[in-house]
Amino acid sequence: MSADLSELYQQVILDHNRRPRNRGKLPTANRVAHGNNPSCGDECSVHLRLDGDRIAEISFDGSGCAISQASASLMTTQLKGKTAVEAQKLYDEFHHIVTTGEAPAEISDLAAFAGVHTFPARIKCATLGWHAALNALKSDPLPATTETHKD
Amino acid sequence: MSADLSELYQQVILDHNRRPRNRGKLPTANRVAHGNNPSCGDECSVHLRLDGDRIAEISFDGSGCAISQASASLMTTQLKGKTAVEAQKLYDEFHHIVTTGEAPAEISDLAAFAGVHTFPARIKCATLGWHAALNALKSDPLPATTETHKD
Amino acid sequence: MSDLARTRADFPILHQQVNGKPLVYLDNGATSQKPRRVIDALVHYYERDNSNVHRGLHALSMRATDAYEGARARIAKFIHAADPAEIIFTRGTTESINIVAHSWARAHLKAGDVILTTEMEHHSNLVPWQQVARAVGATVRYIPVLGADAEGGLDYAALDTLLTPEVKLLAFTHISNTLGTINDAARLCARARAIGATTVIDAAQSIGHARIDVQALGCDFLAFSGHKMCGPTGIGVLYGRRALLDQLAPDETGGGMVVSVTYEGATWKPSPERHEAGTPNIADAIALGAACDYLDEIGRDAIAAHDHHLAQIAMEKLSVVPGIRIIGPRGGQPRGGLVSFAFAEVHAHDVVTFADEDGLALRGGHHCNQPLMRKLGLTSTTRASFYLYNTAAEIDVLVASLRRIQKFFVG
Amino acid sequence: MSDLARTRADFPILHQQVNGKPLVYLDNGATSQKPRRVIDALVHYYERDNSNVHRGLHALSMRATDAYEGARARIAKFIHAADPAEIIFTRGTTESINIVAHSWARAHLKAGDVILTTEMEHHSNLVPWQQVARAVGATVRYIPVLGADAEGGLDYAALDTLLTPEVKLLAFTHISNTLGTINDAARLCARARAIGATTVIDAAQSIGHARIDVQALGCDFLAFSGHKMCGPTGIGVLYGRRALLDQLAPDETGGGMVVSVTYEGATWKPSPERHEAGTPNIADAIALGAACDYLDEIGRDAIAAHDHHLAQIAMEKLSVVPGIRIIGPRGGQPRGGLVSFAFAEVHAHDVVTFADEDGLALRGGHHCNQPLMRKLGLTSTTRASFYLYNTAAEIDVLVASLRRIQKFFVG
Ligand SMILES: Cc1ncc(COP(=O)(O)O)c(C=O)c1O
C-alpha cells in the first residue's frame, strides 16, 4: 500500500468507519440538517440538541465512503459541548487540515484527516458532515451541499 | 485563368449574365413561383403564362451570382413553348449536365453549364431558376428551395 | 501480434503507468478511449481543412463542408438510417434527448398524456421527461425492473397494463449503464407503435458495442454520444425519422438554419440544417465519422462478442470474491460488457480509490441512476465496464485488487 | 524571423497551396485557424488524460476534471469574470444566446415587454429574441444604424427614445461581423442598467481580437465561440453574473447537473453544473484554455492593433478598385479587422469563386445578416476579415485579384 493511501486511511479513520460514534437519530434533537454530495451520492444528516448556545447532544446518520462516515463520527465527538462560534472555528481548522495537509500540533484526532489533501476529489467527503452540522446550528432548513467550487 | 474556371464562366454564361433575356415581371402571368437559395441569398422568381398545357410566355426576376442569373435567363429561352412534361424532361437533362459534366450532343446552349459540375457548391446556383419554374408549373404557392441534400 | 494486441496498439492512452502500475482502463461505460485514427482525423482537419461550413465557396470551406456532410452520411450508414438528413449533430445523448423533449414533446403532449419509460433510466433519459411532463400536465410512468438485484430485467408482462391509450411517448435505454441489461428494443418499439406512441431509444451504451439498425428497430428517435464509441467528446447524434424532423420546430435558432430573416421574423430550412443552429462542431463530427470507420473495421459483432466474453469472465470471478453482491442479469441472460457490484462493508468510493493504486480505472457511485439505486437498496455500486481493448488478464488485476480491498477494510 | 513570421509558423494550416497558389486565408470572421499549441492540447488530452469528468475518482478522471475545471478558471481570467462558476461551456455563441433566450427571457419577460437590439445583429443574436418575443407576447425593437453604407454605426441618440421602461433586455453585438463596427458596449450596458434592463453582449467577433473585461463592461451575459479565437469548433461560452446563473432554471436537464433525483422529480446543483447537462465537451474546453494562453502571450492589444492596421490598409487599397462600394465605418472611426464590400456589377459569389483561384479564402453572402443587407439595398457582400497571422502582402494579393475579377466581368 502506498504512503499516500495509508495516510488517507489512517487507523483512526478505519476505526471510526467500523465503529461509528453517535450514529443514529437523536430523539431529543431541536436542530437537524441534511447534507449530500450530489456527485457521489453520499448523504449525512446531523441531529443536535442545542442547550442555550452549546451543543448538548449530537448524532449523525447517513451513508457514504469511509472518509465521510469516519469524519462525521469523529466530528460528533469533537463538537459536543461547543458553541456555534467554536464549531465554526474548529471547522475552519479542519478545512485547513484537509486542504493543505498541515495539522497544527494542538489539534488531536482531526489531524488523522491530513492525508485527504493528496486526494482532492475526497475533500468533499471529509467535509460533508461538517457542512450539515454547521447548517443545523444555523437551523438552516435547506440541505447542505458541498458541491461548490470553494471546496 | 484555370481551365476549370473558364469552363465555368463560358462565353454563353457571361453573355446571359450581362444581357439577361426575359427579365422582369410578366403582367400576363397566370403562374408564378419564387425560389431562393438560403445559404447564399440568391433569389429568383419565375412568371409564366400557361396557354393550355404550354408555356406561352415566361420571365424571371431576382438577384444572384452570374451562374444563377445566366441559368435562369437561358432557361426562359428554352422553356418557351414547352409543356410541363417537356420542361421536367429538360430539367432532368440539365441537372444531369451540371452534376456530371456530361453534355449530350443534341442539347445546345444548356451544355454551357457543364463546367458547373467541378464546382459542386455552385450547382444550386445553376438550378435555382429551374426549381422556381417547375414549381410555377405546378402552381405551387410555396417558395422553391434548392437547399436540400439532393442537389 | 494477436488481434487484441493490435487493437491495443491503436490506442495511445493505454500505454501508460498509473501509480506505477500499467493502466487498466475499465471505465468505458463513462467514456471510451480514442484510437490513433480518430485523433489523426482531428489533427488533419485542423492542419489542412479547417474552415466554416455551408456558407463558403473557397477551397477550405468546400473541403470542410464535404468532410462534415460526409461524416453525416457515414453515420447514417453506421445506424442504417434511410437518409443523411435524419442525422442531427448534437453535443451528446443528453442534448439529443433534450431536443426531443423540448421540440417534439412540448408540441405533441398535453394534460393527461403519459410518457412511459423504465425504472432503469440514466438521469439524462429521465429528468427531461419529468420536466416536460410537469410543463404540459402529463404523467411519467415506469416499466418496472424485476428481481431483488434487478437480475430479471424489464417486466415485459407489465406492458399489457402500462400501454394504455394515454401513452404518447415511450423512452427507454437500449443497454442499462448500471445493470448491463440489454433491453429488447425492437419489441418495445413494436408495442409502442401498435398504440401509436412515439419512441425514443437511448443508445448511449449500445452504439459502440453492437450493430444498430434504426429501421429494423423501428424507432422514431435514437440518441447517442460520440465519446462512448471511440469518438471525441462534444459530439453526438439525434437520429429522427425524416418526416418527424422536417415537421419539428427548431429548439435553437440562429445562423445557418434559416431560409429568410427579416426584422419581423424568420423561416426555417428543412432537416438537418433546421436543427443545427450556429457553427456546428465540425472537427468532432468528422472525427466521429472516423470512429465509425474504425469500429466497422474491427466489426461490431466481434466487439459485442468480446464484451460479452469479458463480462462472463468477470461475473464468474467476481462472484466468488467475499462480500460482493453483483447486480443485473444473471446466468445466460443478455448482458452488455459491464458488471456493477457492491461490497457489503466497503463503500464504492473507497473501492475506486484503492483500485486506482493498482492502476485500475473504475467508476463508483450512483451512475446517474439514483432512483434505481434506491429501489435496489443501495447508495452506490462499483462498475467495471469493458471495451474492445480490454483483456482477460485485466480482469485478474481487478479481482486481485478487490480481494485486497475487502481484506483491508473487513479483514 | 520577424514576429509575424513567427506567428505564422505557429499555424500549420497556413503553409499550403490552394489551386497552386499560397493560401491567403481572409475568412477569419467565419472561423479562425488554430495554432499548433491548441491542436497539441487536444492530442495530449486524448493520448494521456481522456476520461469522463466530475463523477470519477481514478487518476485519469481526476486529471481530466482538473484540466476541465482549470480551463474554466483560465477563461474566467481571460474575460475578467469574478468567479469561474460564471463560465458555462456551450457549443458556441449561438447556443449561449439561445440559453439566455430559453432560460432567462422566457422566465422574466411578459406580454408588453420590449427586447431592444440593433439593426446589425447576426441571425444568432436576432432570431432567438424574435422567437421568445413571439412566445411571451413581447416586442423586438431595433437601434438603427446610421448612413447609407452604415458608415455611421449605431444611432446612440435614438437610445433616449428607445430605452423606455418596457425594455427589459438589451442584446447587441460587440463588433459587427458584416460592417466591422465596434459598438460602445460599456455605454450601452450603462444605459440599459440605468433603467433596470438586463444586457447580453454577442462577443463572437470581439473575443479573440480585443481585451474583454466583463466587469468593466458591466454586462449581465456575454456569449462567444471558441472557434473564432484560435480554439476548436464545438466549444463556446456563456458568461453570466453568478447571481443570475444560480437563479436560472436549467435549459437542458440530465446527468451531472442534478443534486437528487427520484421517480417523481429532481433538484439542481448551483452554477456552473446546473447549466451543463450531460458529458461536456471536455477536450475542446481544455483546448480553448490553451487558446487563451496563446492569445495572451501574443497580447490582445497587439492583435487589435494588427487587425486595425490591416483593415486600414485594406480600406485604402480597396477604395480605389473600380466599381467597389465599401460598407461600414469610414475614416478614423473604430473598426474591427474586417472589410465588407460590394461590386456594382459582380456578385459576391462570383468574386469568391474567382478569388479562390488565386488562393484567397473570402466570404461572400449575407453573412447571416439578411435584414441589414436589405436595409443597405444589397443582397450580398464580399468580406475580407483579418487576424494575427495575416500580412500586408496578402492584401496586395486580394487587391490584384479583385482588379482581375472586375476586368473579367465588366471589362
Ligand atoms: C457577430 C456574430 N454573432 C454570432 C455568431 C454565431 O457564432 P457561432 O456560429 O459560432 O455560434 C457569429 C459567427 O458567425 C458572429 O459573427
Ligand SMILES: Cc1ncc(COP(=O)(O)O)c(C=O)c1O
Ligand atoms: C444510458 C446512458 N444514457 C445517457 C447517457 C448520457 O450521455 P452523455 O453524458 O454523453 O450525454 C449515458 C452516459 O453517461 C448513459 O450511459
